[in-house]
Amino acid sequence: ELKVEQNPLFLSMQEGKNYTIYCNYSTTSDRLYWYRQDPGKSLESLFVLLSNGAVKQEGRLMASLDTKARLSTLHITAAVHDLSATYFCAVGGSGTYKYIFGTGTRLKVLA
């Protein structure tokens, strides 16, 4: 059964600092997604990662995937207040079309 764990659950950081959010999953997968959710809002897709070693970047966010370690990271560079949100990873079960979400990381960037 596919399980997805994210850490940390909460992250409070100063503007300008770097940090990494981790997403571990328990079984083989062929796709991994990162989403952002602002308070009271829906989820917005950030990245789709499909292969081992995949790296994608958008602004101050960079996501990577290591399928051998069953690990994805979301790295935040020089954080700004606008990045404050909850970030979720979601993992697609191999051979299925469903995906399972992690518990989310609530990020707060302090000015």
Next chain:
Amino acid sequence: DAGITQSPRYKITETGRQVTLMCHQTWSHSYMFWYRQDLGHGLRLIYYSAAADITDKGEVPDGYVVSRSKTENFPLTLESATRSQTSVYFCASRAQGAGTEAFFGQGTRLTVV
């Protein structure tokens, strides 16, 4: 309007009542999903569907029923609502293909009193 819409946005119901949450998408996406979001649990998959008349149970299906008679609609029914079903419910859809991401509706906030 194009996209995925949920209705109602907010609902208060009493314990034991039946309630149906609606989800409609205009993209003709094959796959549709229902999740519930609760603090400390992230999003948990309730049911999902690959096409009309094809549905599968997710992580937390007990107490819920789905149907998919048309590709564009995927209603979720709580047969006899309980307080533990108080939550925010999200519907999502995606196209076929490994590289496609899911798009989410605005969510329905359901309170069972």
